[in-house]
Amino acid sequence: MTSTAPNAPRPTQADPTDAPAAALTGLRAEIDRLDDAIHDLLMARADVVARVIAQGGKGRVALRPGREAGILRRLLDRHHGPLPRRAVVRVWREVLAATTAMQGPYAISVCEAEPGSGFAQCAREHFGALTPLRIYHSPAQAIAELGAGTATAAVLPLPAEEEAHPWWTSLLHRADPRIHVVARLPFWGPRTEGAPRAHALVVAAVAPDPSGADRSLITLELPPGQSRARLSAALGAAGFRQGQTLLLRDPRVPVAQALVDVDGFVTEDDPRLAALTDVLRRPVVLGAYALPVEGETA
Numbered sequence: 001m002t003s004t005a006p007n008a009p010r011p012t013q014a015d016p017t018d019a020p021a022a023a024l025t026g027l028r029a030e031i032d033r034l035d036d037a038i039h040d041l042l043m044a045r046a047d048v049v050a051r052v053i054a055q056g057g058k059g060r061v062a063l064r065p066g067r068e069a070g071i072l073r074r075l076l077d078r079h080h081g082p083l084p085r086r087a088v089v090r091v092w093r094e095v096l097a098a099t100t101a102m103q104g105p106y107a108i109s110v111c112e113a114e115p116g117s118g119f120a121q122c123a124r125e126h127f128g129a130l131t132p133l134r135i136y137h138s139p140a141q142a143i144a145e146l147g148a149g150t151a152t153a154a155v156l157p158l159p160a161e162e163e164a165h166p167w168w169t170s171l172l173h174r175a176d177p178r179i180h181v182v183a184r185l186p187f188w189g190p191r192t193e194g195a196p197r198a199h200a201l202v203v204a205a206v207a208p209d210p211s212g213a214d215r216s217l218i219t220l221e222l223p224p225g226q227s228r229a230r231l232s233a234a235l236g237a238a239g240f241r242q243g244q245t246l247l248l249r250d251p252r253v254p255v256a257q258a259l260v261d262v263d264g265f266v267t268e269d270d271p272r273l274a275a276l277t278d279v280l281r282r283p284v285v286l287g288a289y290a291l292p293v294e295g296e297t298a
Contacts, residue, residue, distance in 0.1 A: 042095065045095070045099065046098075046099060046102065049099045049102055049103070050102065052103075053102065053103055062100050062103035062104055062106070062152075063100065063152055063153060063182065063204050063206055064209050065182045065183035065202065065208065065209065065211075065289070065290060066182075066208060066209035066210050066211035066212075066214070066288075066290055067209055067211070068096050069183075069187065069211035069213075069290030069291075070211045070212055070290075071092065071096070072088075072089055072092055072093075072187070072188075072293070073211070073212070073213070073293065075088055075092060076088060076089070076293065086188060086192070089187070089188045089293070093125070093126060093127075093128060094128050094129065096128075097127055097128025097129075097130070097131050098128065098130070101128075101130075101131065105152070106131055106132070106152050107131065107132040107133070107134060107145075107150065107151050107152060108123050108127050108131055108132070108133050108134070108151060108152060108153050108154070108155060109133075109134045109136060109141075109142040109143075109145040109146070109151040109153075109154045109155070110123045110133055110134065110135050110136065110142060110154070110155045111136055111137070111138060111139045111141070111142040111154070111155065111156050111157060111167075112135050112136070112137070113137050113138065113157075117198055118196030118197055118198035119155055119157065119196075119198045119200055120133055120135055121196040121198070122155065122185050122186055122196040122198045122199075122200055123155040123185070123200075125185075125186065125195070125196065126183075126185050126186065126187060126202075127153075134151065139154075139156045139157070139167035139170075140167065140170065142154040142155070142156060143156075143167065143170065143171075143179065143203065146177065146179055146203065146204065146205050147174075147177065147179075147205075149205075152204060153182070153183075153202050153203065153204040154202070154203050154204070155185065155200045155201075155202055156200060156201055156202075156203060157198075157199075157200060157201075158199050158200060158201060159201075159246055159259055160246070161246045161247065161248070166246075166248065166259075168181075168217075168219070168259055168286060169219075169248075169257060171203070171286060172219060172284055172286075177205035178205065178207075179203050179204065179205050180203065180204065180205075180206065180207055180208055180285075180286065180287035180288075181201050181202070181203050181208065181217050181286050181287025181288065181289060182202055182203065182204045182206065182207075182208045182209075182287055182288070182289065183201070183202035183208075183289050183290065184199075184200070184201055184202070184215075184289040184290070184292060185198075185199065185200045185201075185202060186199070186292065187290070187292050187293060188292065188293045188294075189292060189293070189294050190294070201289065202289075203287070208265075208287050208288040208289070210265040210288070211290035211291075213290065213291045214264060214265040214288050214289065214290055214291060215243065215261055215262065215263060215264070215288065215289060215291060216261075216262050216263075216264060216265060216266035216285060216287070216288040217259060217260070217261055217262075217285070217286040217287055217288065217289075218240075218259075218260050218262060218266060218273070218283045218284065218285050218286065219257065219258065219259050219260075219283060219284045219286050220257070220258045220260065220276070220279050220283045221255050221256070221257060221279060221280040221281050222255070222256040222257070222258055222278065222279060222280060223255075223256065223278065223280065224249055224251075224253075224254060224255065224256045225256075226256060226278060228245065228247060230278065231245065231247070231258060231260075231278075232245070234276055234277050234278055234279075235260065235262070235276070237275075237277070238272045238273075238275040238276045238277075239272045239275070240260075240262045240263070240272060241262060241263035241264070242260060242261075242262055243260075243261035243262060243263065244260075244261045245258060245259070245260045245261070246258065246259040246260075255280060259286070265288050266285050266288065267285065268284075268285050270285075273285075
């Protein structure tokens with residue numbers, strides 16, 4: 001009968017924790033590989049933007065809010081998996097801000113009349129963490145940056161009917177540079193906890209560009225006694241689908257002014273403008289904005 005030597009090594013058993021650890025190491029290596037691939041694509045995208053600049057884009061106002069909205073909608077339509085949709089918007093907003101800044105000076109003026117009202121935070125969310133923001137207490141100050149060429153766009157509060165001196169009326173008589181409404185903020189929702197609750201319009205010294213799902217703002221000069229009902233009827237008869245309407249009347253002025261939000265992307269040569277009745281002069285298109293992304297699509 002044989003016996004085992006006292007010092008003979010015993011058979012080893014596999015550590016049950018080794019397999020999960022190896023799997024985790026492999027997954028982390030896969031994440032590193034994907035990070036490199038994402039970085040390669042970001043650099044390739046920046047190279048294409050540099051080629052656009054070389055074709056003559058350098059120095060102009062490189063703001064295309066409609067195209068940016070279209071890009072985001074397309075990505076959200078194809079998105080799937082556990083990554084939240086709002087994270088896709090957040091990532092691409094930073095990418096768009098960075099590549100826009102490559103094309104020329106890029107700064108945003110913001111009207112935040114009351115500290116903490118959220119307009120600066122709303123602008124930061126949309127235009128990127130590294131884009132310079134200049135905060136002002138009045139719309140006129142923010143708009144003045146556009147006239148001076150020292151800001152790319154201005155973020156302003158949504159117009160309200162009770163305003164004594166609405167900022168949008170100051171844009172009607174500007175010709176050099178012509179300033180348009182080009183976007184509405186925030187672009188995505190619903191709002192998460194801690195997100196700014198401010199709602200704003202963005203104006204810039206460029207014409208708006210269509211996104212495929214837009215609303216436009218048109219202004220009208222009317223006889224002072226014209227009713228809302230008559231105005232709505234005239235808009236409908238001309239073929240416009242009307243949204244919110246602001247109507248300004250001043251007893252000291254023999255003209256009423258209206259700001260009307262209508263469906264679609266309207267340009268100055270739209271024949272429906274000429275079809276509007278009971279107006280004192282041809283309506284002016286103040287601008288247009290891409291419809292924000294709402295609900296589950298965010």
